[in-house]
Amino acid sequence: MTKRAQSKYKIDRRLGQNIWGRPKSPVNRREYGPGQHGQRRKGKLSDFGTQLRAKQKLKGFYGNISEKQFNNIYKEAVRRPGDTSEQLVGLLESRLDAVVYRAKFVPTVFAARQFINHGHVRVNGKRVNIPSYRCSPGDIVSVKDSSREMMMVLEATQLAERDVPEYVEADHGKMVATFLRVPGLAEIPYAVQMEPNLVVEFYSR
Incomplete structure (x- = not known):
């Protein structure tokens, strides 16, 4: 069993988004990041940073999935015919x-x-x-x-x-x-916009 390494609401704070759409999310009260430097102006993310953020958001949504498990799901999505990003979210929703x-x-x-x-x-x-x-x-x-x-x-x-x-x-x-x-991306009711195409770019770089 994979142990959750951090509070689910810390994931919301770190990403700056209420990724599950929960009414108790701290992001509903303060959109800035955690810690004493959380309110500093954020610099523009690099392409790598944007891809990493997309991966963290999608992986975080499904809870206690480890990096190894998530990487294995991506590898299976690559092996399947069709759009890899659609296959990825389909496997996660299955x-x-x-x-x-x-x-x-x-x-x-x-x-x-x-x-x-x-x-x-x-x-x-x-x-x-x-x-x-x-x-x-x-x-x-x-x-x-x-x-x-x-x-x-x-x-x-x-x-x-x-x-x-x-x-x-x-x-x-x-x-x-x-x-x-098995649903396609357009059918999945994510509370925030997910970008599995950026996750694919992150792993295929």
């Missing part, structure tokens, strides 16, 4: 923790990882406790019967800050979701 998060079974992508690790999730009726498990179109993801009344789950389904995207079909009465298809 992760089980991403599907659980998109289905609104949990409030955050970090909670999704913990929820899966603790054995609360079934895929096609079988227990899966690996957050990086790759879902295929048609896979049915469900919450274990005894876990459906957890306060975190009940609160997540009522969140008004985000909707279930069209590539996931969710029934919150039965706590069952179907991963309908």
